Amino acid sequence: MPTLARWFIKSALIYFVLSLIVGVLIQARPAISLPPEIISLRPTYFHLLTVGWITQLIIGVGYWMFPKYSKEKPRGSDRLAWATFILINLGLILRAISEPMVAIQSKPDLGWLLALSAVFQVIAGWLFVINTWPRIKER
Amino acid sequence: MMPRLSVWMVRAALIHFGLGFTLGGLILFHKGVPMDMRVWRLWGLHVDLALIGWTMQLAMGVAYWILPRFSQGNRYGRRTSFEWLALILLNLGVILVGIGYAFPDIARLILIGRITEAVAIAAFAIYIWPRVKPLAVS
Numbered sequence: 001m002p003t004l005a006r007w008f009i010k011s012a013l014i015y016f017v018l019s020l021i022v023g024v025l026i027q028a029r030p031a032i033s034l035p036p037e038i039i040s041l042r043p044t045y046f047h048l049l050t051v052g053w054i055t056q057l058i059i060g061v062g063y064w065m066f067p068k069y070s071k072e073k074p075r076g077s078d079r080l081a082w083a084t085f086i087l088i089n090l091g092l093i094l095r096a097i098s099e100p101m102v103a104i105q106s107k108p109d110l111g112w113l114l115a116l117s118a119v120f121q122v123i124a125g126w127l128f129v130i131n132t133w134p135r136i137k138e139r
Numbered sequence: 140m141m142p143r144l145s146v147w148m149v150r151a152a153l154i155h156f157g158l159g160f161t162l163g164g165l166i167l168f169h170k171g172v173p174m175d176m177r178v179w180r181l182w183g184l185h186v187d188l189a190l191i192g193w194t195m196q197l198a199m200g201v202a203y204w205i206l207p208r209f210s211q212g213n214r215y216g217r218r219t220s221f222e223w224l225a226l227i228l229l230n231l232g233v234i235l236v237g238i239g240y241a242f243p244d245i246a247r248l249i250l251i252g253r254i255t256e257a258v259a260i261a262a263f264a265i266y267i268w269p270r271v272k273p274l275a276v277s
Contacts, residue, residue, distance in 0.1 A: 050189065055156075055193075058194075058197065067140075067141050095167065102170065103170075111171035111172050111173075112171060114167060114170055114171025114172075115168045115172045116171075118167035118168040118171070119164065119168070121160060121163075121167075122161050122163075124160075125160030126160070126161075129153045129154075132153060133150065133153060136141065137141065137146060138140060138142070138143055
């Protein structure tokens, strides 16, 4: 398994665990008297699960298993793939930090951080598409 | 070697992924730096693109590629037309749902789109069922 695939999959596993912990906190809030603001973590919870875990697992396994691009560059551009990894994780971490703060209005000036997280993730998504597209072929 | 149908499905899934990420990015950007409240109309399409168009379609395309094939007759089975049907209907369904969410006046398209998606998944399930088998069984 290539190094980058391992990074994607291990990061995905971390998000999987984190997202489920956040899910438990949201559900347990009334029982253990957590602040009501914890509800604002719901979108973060969904996206840690769907982007951090599922999508990143798919990207990692796809990078490893999809048909080879060429003998010289079996997995397409390594630069694009690493950029995808860095940007998607940077975007997710920024989101996880800034979204709850913006949602509860305690730090509305952090909105630009949330916007930056969106830009990072969108760029990461398209870099993945661009790098993977030529590998999806019959031969 | 990846079969042609899988190529179509995985590439279509990649397009849905890129579009779904872009719409999600717009909504997230708007949460941080408000632009236009109508951005929220994209939420339904964002979810459909990400869950149905991307995740499910990718799984269907990869399943067609890697599940055990047959040693006699068509290696991919008798009902491959069902898988093509699933490809067409799934993508049509996501488009209809998206239009329905974007234009509340024709929101009934959401239901039609959901039915189209359900028929697509049923066609896929009927097709793929016999391929879920031990490798040696022809």
